[in-house]
Each structure stands twice: as C-alpha cells, then as structure tokens.
Amino acid sequence: MRKTEKDVNEQDVSIRDALQPVLKGLGFNLIELSVSRHRGSVQIRAVIYSNGKSIGTDDCSKVHRAIMPRLELAFENQSIYLEVSSPGIDRLIKDESEFAHYLGRKVRCYRTDITEWTAGILESADEKGIKIKTNDGNITRLEFDIIAKARLVGSEASNEM
Numbered sequence: 001m002r003k004t005e006k007d008v009n010e011q012d013v014s015i016r017d018a019l020q021p022v023l024k025g026l027g028f029n030l031i032e033l034s035v036s037r038h039r040g041s042v043q044i045r046a047v048i049y050s051n052g053k054s055i056g057t058d059d060c061s062k063v064h065r066a067i068m069p070r071l072e073l074a075f076e077n078q079s080i081y082l083e084v085s086s087p088g089i090d091r092l093i094k095d096e097s098e099f100a101h102y103l104g105r106k107v108r109c110y111r112t113d114i115t116e117w118t119a120g121i122l123e124s125a126d127e128k129g130i131k132i133k134t135n136d137g138n139i140t141r142l143e144f145d146i147i148a149k150a151r152l153v154g155s156e157a158s159n160e161m
Contacts, residue, residue, distance in 0.1 A: 042078050044071060046067065048063055054086070063084045064084045068082060090151055106153040109142055110150070111146050118142065129144050130142050130144075
C-alpha cells in the first residue's frame with residue numbers, strides 16, 4: 001500500500017508543498033496530486049477533502065481558481081489541464097497517509113493475515129497503523145503491513161455498517 005519516494009517526481013513533491021498551504025487556508029486537505037506531462041501540456045488531478053463537510057462542485061471550482069495561478073507559474077509556457085475532485089464515497093485508499101483524513105468515516109480493509117475484510121468506523125491512524133471500531137463495538141488495531149487494500153465505504157460516518 002505504501003508509495004515510495006521514487007514513485008513521486010521531485011517537482012511533483014514541490015508542487016504539492018506549494019499547493020498545500022493554499023488549500024489549508026481554504027479549509028481543504030490535498031489527498032492526491034497526480035501530474036502527467038505530454039508534449040507541451042500538463043494534466044493535473046487534485047483530490048481534495050474537508051473533514052465533516054461534503055465536497056461539492058462549488059468547492060472544487062473555488063480550489064481550481066485558487067491553485068491555478070501557482071500551477072501556471074510552475075509550468076510556464078505549457079498548457080495546463082486541471083481537474084479538482086472529491087475523493088468520492090467509495091474511494092480506494094492509495095496511501096497510508098490518507099487514513100488520517102478519514103477519521104470517523106466507514107472503511108473496509110482487506111487483511112493479508114487472515115485473508116478477509118475488516119470493516120468499521122476509522123477511530124485513529126498513526127505512522128504504524130489504524131484502529132477501527134467494528135460492528136460489534138470492538139476496537140481492532142491493523143498494522144499497515146497487513147493491509148493489502150482499503151477503501152472508504154458509503155457517504156459519511158454512522159454507527160451502522
């Protein structure tokens with residue numbers, strides 16, 4: 001599940017670092033940033049999230065307007081296509097760092113130690129793993145090394161799974 005540093009281009013990291021404070025100022029977190037370069041153009045996809053608030057088209061437009069000038073500076077003389085979106089209700093969690101953004105949300109994790117899914121409300125996340133409150137009310141600790149894949153489930157947090 002973990003992305004390594006060599007998976008991420010150094011310029012992409014600096015772009016992420018430049019955009020992060022702008023998004024924080026607007027009340028959003030940058031969940032994912034993907035940059036693909038093509039002859040004279042750059043396609044950028046930004047996935048944003050805000051705890052406790054669903055993301056709508058107005059939010060995506062606001063973020064688009066706020067970050068486009070920085071991207072134009074970073075990619076001078078190139079045509080930029082920017083897509084801003086929410087993570088969606090059933091997002092595949094691609095990186096361990098994402099879990100911290102989804103506290104209180106329903107998640108499902110496929111475990112390699114017992115080859116089955118564990119589902120529940122995400123209670124906490126740290127550098128080594130997560131804690132999930134399962135349907136029976138128990139708290140289950142999952143280390144990242146046993147999570148093969150994970151995804152958000154449904155819309156917002158609730159006590160039902």
